[in-house]
Amino acid sequence: MTSAPAYEVLRHTFGYDEFRGEQRDIIETLIGGDDALVLMPTGGGKSLCYQIPALVRPGTGVVISPLIALMQDQVDALRTLGVKAGFLNSTQDLDERRLTEQLFVAGELDLLYVAPEGLGVASTQRLLDRGKVALFAIDEAHCVSQWGHDFRPDYLNLSMLHERWPDVPRIALTATATSATREEIATRLDLAGARHFTASFDRPNIQYRIAAKQEPKRQLLDLLRSEHVGDAGIVYCLSRASVEKIADFLVQNGIPALPYHAGLDARTRANNQSRFLREDGLVMVATIAFGMGIDKPDVRFVAHLDLPKSVEGYYQETGRAGRDGQPSTAWLAYGLQDVVQQRKMIETSEGDFAHRRNLAAHLDAMLALCETVQCRRSQLLAYFGQAAPDSCGNCDTCLTPPESWDGTVAAQKLLSTVLRLQRERGQKFGAGQSIDILLGKTTEKIAQFRHHELSVFGIGSDLREQEWRGVVRQLLAQGLLAVEGEYGVLVLTDASSSVLRREREVMMRREPAPAARTKAPKPRRGSSAAAAAPDLDPAATEVFERLRAWRAAGGQEGGGPAYGIFHDAPAKEGGVPAYVIFHDATLKQIAALRPGSLAELSTVNGVGDNKLAKFGQQVLDALAG
Known part of the structure; x- marks a missing residue:
């Protein structure tokens, strides 16, 4: 039975009536003072697993996040909910840092975000000794895996949390990890005694599709024009040069797009990332350096124009689509040159034979996913050790079965x-x-x-x-x-x-003939994606668009917020992303229900007490208008 305080926080702070999946057990584990290792897909509700215990337990929840550029957005989203949150990182001036430190020591913060490299500094450790820590949350925990796709050396030092603060519960969270990576996380973070929680890796609202690469730029443009007009999305490319070329190509064809890669100066990267988070309908063309920790819920598609190096990387990147549970697309263009290029990269990579063999095994699994004639979702889930039906009804091989x-x-x-x-x-x-x-x-x-x-x-x-x-x-x-x-x-x-001696049969996937542009297959009736978000009727759709317009006007203008823990400015003044006010899923529920009072509005998922007080009357006015 979940504690009453946890339910109170869930309902009144976050605006939800019930926990999802294993959230309740994870939260109870932390509230009870025990450690947890959590594998949960992007959009599965990982943040609540440490945010609620941090609000229930005495002290401040300390969140270790590798994403300095996103800490401000994470903190702003919590403040909009009425949660007292702050961060410590290198972007702050001395006065801002001192204010945050004073609030922490005084017990005035519910959550404090720090970078792993910052936590390794002696002065930060002494600061944490002066206050009361409710728990440690290690986000993106797969970064501890030395041969993983997002390795961060500073994560290797986080085992000291248990050594220095043995009585403080810890939770390590990641959206993707095989059993081997899971064991590596537990070992390197000294979480041998932690309870393991593995949620389903299935994201039924995402339609997985892998297309034969013919004219990839044109194929991408067809996808966006036929299915994702005006949608926000991410396009991944392998090289910086490709990122620039594809971004320019999309802009020349009338699609608002921005580049993101390590070759851009820090200010340009930060500005492009900020625009992507705050504006509707932008396409970010990026190397895989972009995306981890991005909390934008309405990314409607993730497209790959180059072959990912591993299934883990592919899953992590495609999982950035559809965090709000609405139908979304994961699309990959894949061809011969991708295979040749990846094999060459492995052959010339640094590291010993064992390392190259590990890279080759990752690539082999990715190639098997690309070449399969079976359900892609079932093969993807099987890679992570999860059983699945033979057919999901929402991937290309299920919707238009290929010939072998x-x-x-x-x-x-x-x-x-x-x-x-x-x-x-x-x-x-x-x-x-x-x-x-x-x-x-x-x-x-x-x-x-x-x-x-x-x-x-x-x-x-x-x-x-x-x-x-x-x-x-x-x-x-x-x-x-x-x-x-x-x-x-x-x-x-x-x-x-x-094969040459005719001792082995070679079955192959038939190559599709070049075809005129076609629309993608739709999820068949009864499939998981078709049920994910029922269409609104025309009247409700008009209301939904009106609410989106209100939210956009309130969420996309103005500069960054003045530093302060208790600011109450709406998004237009505070400069937070529009989705921080309400997700699309919440606006759809409001449009369908059309509440006539604040009491009715409070029953909608995602409308907590603080948001009701801040934005409730504005919503009712928008509905009446």
Whole structure:
């Protein structure tokens, strides 16, 4: 049974009537003084798991967050709820820091955010000794994994929390971790005795789709124009140059987009991130350096134009879509060059053989997800050790099942070409030359090396060039072919001989024919995504848009808030993101219910006491208008 104070905080501060999933048990564990290790997907409600115990237990909850640039936004969101929150980081001047320290020592803060590197400073540790700490929350705990996708060296020092403050409960939280990573987190953070909580990794509102890469810029533009007009979203690219090019391309085609990568100066990055959080309908084109800790609930799509290095990274990045539970899209364009590039990066990466083998295993799992003819969601969940139905009804392979075909003969032709080039000519080439040989093309390079004299010349005319590229890609994915060297030339593997000797069958996913632009498949009736957010009727939709206009007018103008713990300025004056006032999901409920009084408005999820007092009458006025 959850304590009455926890329920009171949930209802009156955060505006919700019930806990989700394992939130209640996690919160009770911390309130009781015990440690917890929590795996919960993005948008699953991780923050409440430490915010509520921090408000219930005596003292201040100390949150270790790696995201200095976002601490102000996190604190502003809590202050809008009436929670007394502050932060300590390098962006503050001396007076701001001293004020926060005084409030902490005086017991006037409910939550205090610090960076892991800041917590390692002796003066910060002495400060925490002078006040009362209710709990330690270690957010983004996967950053402790040394071979993970977001490793932060300062996280390795956080085991000292238990050594220095042994009686203070700790909670480590992450949105993605395999069982091996979970054990590494527990070991490195000295959480051997912690209770483990693993929520479902399923995000049923996200539609996973992986498309064959043909003209990726045009494919992306089609996606945004046909399905996500005016929506906020994130586009991930591998390189800084690609980020700049794609952002410019989108802007030239009438889509508001901003770049984000480490090559931009800090001020530009901070400004672009701030605009993305505060404005509706912006597209952020970024390297994977962007996104961790972003609490924007209405990101409607995440698109990848380059292959992620691991399933963990892919899941973490796609999970930034649809935090509000509304239907959202995770879209990836994937092609042969992605596989070649990733294999080359692994071959030339720093680290020993064990490290490269670990990187290769991560990539293999990602390639298996891309090439599967089964339900993508079930394969994704299986990677994290979670059972799932054979069909989810809301991924591309379920909605438009792909064809598989026996590609053994095609594989033999391709592998024979690579073999003959090496044995008969002592040569190694990339995929393009082998495909030209199979297609019988009379190019300058074919003539130069007299490759038309090879016995395999022209034996592959039964497949299109795009199909041959798919054959190469799938052989690379299955480990039946490899790339090596600076130029990514094709070489055989130990497993290739089993195919050449006809001892192994090679099943492949059929490459789609080039097609005119089409709209994406819709979730079938009864699927989890279709049930995630029922459409509003036309009248309610008009009300919802009116409420969004009110919220935008109140949330997107003005500068940053003057530093103060108890400011009551609305968002327009305070400069907080519009969603900090109310999420879209809350506005939809209001539009559907159309409350006529503050008492009726208080029954809507997400309307706590402080927001009711600040914005309640404005909402009623907007409804009446």
